[in-house]
Amino acid sequence: MNKNNYQNIKHIKKVSPLFLLITLSLLSAFGPFVTDLYLPSLPFLTEYFNTSASLVQLSLSLSMLGLALGQLLVGPLSDKYGRKRPLIICMWMFIISTIACIFSWNIYSFVIFRLIQGMAGAGGVVLSKSIPTDLFSGKELAKYIAIISAINGIAPVISPVIGGLLLQFTNWRGIFTFLLALGLLILIMSYYLDESLPIKKRSNKSTFSTFISLKKIFRNPTYVFNTFTLVSAALVLFSYISASPFIIQTHYGFSPLVFSLCFALNSLGIVIGSVLSMRFKQTKNSILVGSSGLFIFALSTAFCLFNNLPFIYLETCFIIMMMFIGFIFPSATALALDSERENAGAASAAIGAFTFLAGSICSPLVGIGNIMHSTAILIMSGAILACLFCFFARRNEKLIKIKLSLKK
Known part of the structure; x- marks a missing residue:
């Protein structure tokens, strides 16, 4: 330390x-x-x-x-x-x-x-x-x-x-x-x-005004773009979680044990991605790599799902796709929270709330029509959104630097 x-x-x-x-x-x-x-x-x-x-x-x-x-x-x-x-x-x-x-x-x-x-x-x-x-x-x-x-x-x-x-x-x-x-x-x-938050650093507003801080943090573009980069990646993750039991067990006919092993292996990809994200000197670069890789392998996963390719190809795409999600989660969270230190509780709450809302939305959507096709569409949608919000975050950072240089 x-x-x-x-x-x-x-x-x-x-x-x-x-x-x-x-x-x-x-x-x-x-x-x-x-x-x-x-x-x-x-x-x-x-x-x-x-x-x-x-x-x-x-x-x-x-x-x-x-x-x-x-x-x-x-x-x-x-x-x-x-x-x-x-x-x-x-x-x-x-x-x-x-x-x-x-x-x-x-x-x-x-x-x-x-x-x-x-x-x-x-x-x-x-x-x-x-x-x-x-x-x-x-x-x-x-x-x-x-x-x-x-x-x-x-x-x-x-x-x-x-x-x-x-x-x-x-x-x-x-x-x-x-x-x-x-x-x-x-x-x-x-x-x-x-206690990690000393009294002098706590909000002195009324309880009602404290909840208004939720509105305030969404006026911070750095927080918004990094948060929704994370939420978009979460949309991909929850689409996979909701659909994978039916894809692996029902469509491909594997046993619950094989599904559990695949689920564990894919989750390990997130862990590996989270660990590798610490290797980057600049946190923003981890998000850029994660978003780019997520798009490439979400596209590959969608191709496997639409064309009903052998399971080994789909599983390989799943693992690598999860790894790139692991790049995004900790890095986007850190950048978002670092930009709202005075409202860390509200900022963390909004991240978690939108993440779990993404999960609650995915569950019914993957069951619409052909589950292979609906899952492919949801995964690609999340990956595209992650790339867009990552782009907006980097552009916003450049604008901030330009404004600071002009003030000097």
């Missing part, structure tokens, strides 16, 4: 980089655990509640909606009241809502509690980005977020596997008991976590 970053955290009494990294990684992984851990139990939930598959799927959609809305609430409030207090409140809400899920008496109560659970879990997701923004800046911030993103990339891989293993020994309630235990662990760690 360099001298400048030490100055950023001198108000903290005790700082353990490893403890901080572990805590933030667990918080950032909350989203995938809340949404993915119980996926293997969906058929059992349908049978248990004696309901339709669509209603059970609604519990997944609403949990993602909760993750989006919750971040818009917690982010601005954390700019006013600090990071630690909202985090602890969210963790208590998560624990209570998880217990409520376990004892749900019908599918309707379960769906409602899942919405609340998602909103509570959103606190961990948004604060996992706000806290590093309080402590670090520039390249150091980009490195820290890249490490968290790499670790977080493992969560979508292991959460369905853990859920499947738990079902070998217990029922769907056992999966939510595991979530409860995870929530209790993070709650305990939250009490030991130091």
Whole structure:
């Protein structure tokens, strides 16, 4: 840690980089655990509640909606009241809502509690980005977020596997008991976590005015262009996640085990991309490489899908495409947050909210018509948008430099 970053955290009494990294990684992984851990139990939930598959799927959609809305609430409030207090409140809400899920008496109560659970879990997701923004800046911030993103990339891989293993020994309630235990662990760690936002740096506006900061950050073109570069890449990712079970298992006829292995391998691509993004001296170059590579391999993936090519070609494109998404996520996040340090909570909240909204949009769209064709169109659309927003971000940066030079 360099001298400048030490100055950023001198108000903290005790700082353990490893403890901080572990805590933030667990918080950032909350989203995938809340949404993915119980996926293997969906058929059992349908049978248990004696309901339709669509209603059970609604519990997944609403949990993602909760993750989006919750971040818009917690982010601005954390700019006013600090990071630690909202985090602890969210963790208590998560624990209570998880217990409520376990004892749900019908599918309707379960769906409602899942919405609340998602909103509570959103606190961990948004604060996992706000806290590093309080402590670090520039390249150091980009490195820290890249490490968290790499670790977080493992969560979508292991959460369905853990859920499947738990079902070998217990029922769907056992999966939510595991979530409860995870929530209790993070709650305990939250009490030991130091406050990263000192009182003098907090927003002194009213609670209502604090939410107005969401409007303010979208007047910052640097933040907007980098955020929507990330969201566009997320559109590609969620299109893949939503469609891959049907493409790999139904269309190509592979077993659930093969699907899990492919899913794990592709997720590893994101981890590799996140790690490689740290090698760039300038964070903006990582986004440029990521957007360009994403476009090329999204086009290749779409070609494979439209022409029904052998699976080995499609899987190769999937892996490389995921790697370039890994280039974009940490770098775009770091640049966006670095441009809105005074409203880090609101800025982080908006990033997370739009990301999960992209996911909630993709799920129904991939099922329209031929799933191979609809997935190809969505993937290409996201890649094209990522390139456009990346271009706008770089042009905006050049305009800022020109204005600064004219002032001199």
